[in-house]
Amino acid sequence: MKYKTLKGFQDILPPDILIWQNIETISRDVFRTYGYQEIRLPILESTDIFVRSIGETSDIVEKEMYTFQDKGGRSVTLRPEGTASFVRAYVEHHLYNHPAPQKYYYMGPMFRYERPQAYRYRQFYQIGAEAMGVEDPKLDAEIISMLTKILSGIGLKELNFELTSIGCKNCRPDYRDALKNFLRDKLNSFCSDCQRRYDLNPLRILDCKVPDCISSRQGAPQVIDYLCADCKKHFDGLRHYLDILKVPHSITPNLVRGLDYYTKTAFEVTSESLGSQKAVAAGGRYDGLVDEFGGPPTPGIGFAIGMERIIPLIKDSMKPSEGPDLFICCMGQYAYEEALALAEQLRARRLWVEINYDDSSLKSQMRKGNRIGAKHVIVIGEDEVRNEVAVIKDMITGTETQSRLEAQELVKIIKAGS
């Protein structure tokens, strides 16, 4: 094969595309009821937008970005995630001048140059939401509740909802120090990855799956115990409101986020039936990011759902089957002329109509009507054209009904049958 998609990229074809559309429709409907409006952002941005927000030492920036020079010599990057672009747009269009909270959602592709594996692609799709301008945990609870509504609306079951607070720029350094102090003298009992993480991102040691590391980190200090008064109050408030909204959740203190901009609330939704890449959605609060982009200090919170992660979970239950409302079999030249015109009239009445295009036998045409899943088939030949009457066959029940060769009556029969 000469040409094929790039590694980690994929075509999405029918009938799978119907599942995608279905998920998008359900999501839009939930967003609408919570007052979230769609925003469409460019896929390509200036590189420093991501470097500044995601963090220079994060894995995404260090090794996963699709970065290149455009013809003007500028460094540009295919977006690896949505929030940075969104905040850029929020500041650029002075959206902070509108009444808070400002609520937006987006859906579209993201790009990360990673080694592909199960449920992980280099171009992957996210449905994301961002809410700006409210610091109160009531908003956190609401957006999290909305996320669970979307996921359950899509039909996902048995998900784990993990929640924590990772503090703010005031209390997180204290925790980081406490953790490093705890780890310092027992570092050689950790794996080589963890020893590297010690300087780079010590919080991630808490997430390591190596058994020795798990036992060695027993008794390590937890973020939650180091939250400042403000962060603690926020976190307690969030848990209270989540209880009121009956959003089931578990506290996972060592939940680690890969992006530098998160503050306070961080959460992740996972599925055990996925394999190694099991996060289906994740998000958190980013109260310093607008500031960072040159806007007025504005709190924000958001999440993103990974399309490729949720589709395998619902593929079996969401099996769309579609076929034409009517397939027209034609015998002879006059019949084709009649059929073409008739098809147009029926399509104008919102029916999906297919006609046969070659002079194959009636049997072969019927077979085709059946194969493509037509709900009804009509045969038009010389007699039918002359008498303006034809037999329309219901392909599910097999019953035949006589009808005048005329759009209105045909529509009535077809709609009654389906």
Place this chain on the structure above:
RNA sequence: GUGAGUGUAGCUCAGCCGGUUAGAGCAUCUGACUGUGGCUCAGAGGGUCGGGGGUUCGAAUCCCCUCACUCACCCCA
């Protein structure tokens, strides 16, 4: 970037101790049934056996290299 596994028809796979023209099921198309689908039967089309090199009289099969895919690590939606 690291490690392991797999590459034969559109799809799922058999064939692999080397041996005539590379198979099956499903799918597609046609016919049996000259104007009525599904079931059945018959037939047809569709392959550089991932690519290159080597061993050999002879390679899908054995050896080397390479590419692609998959899974896992790292990390993440």
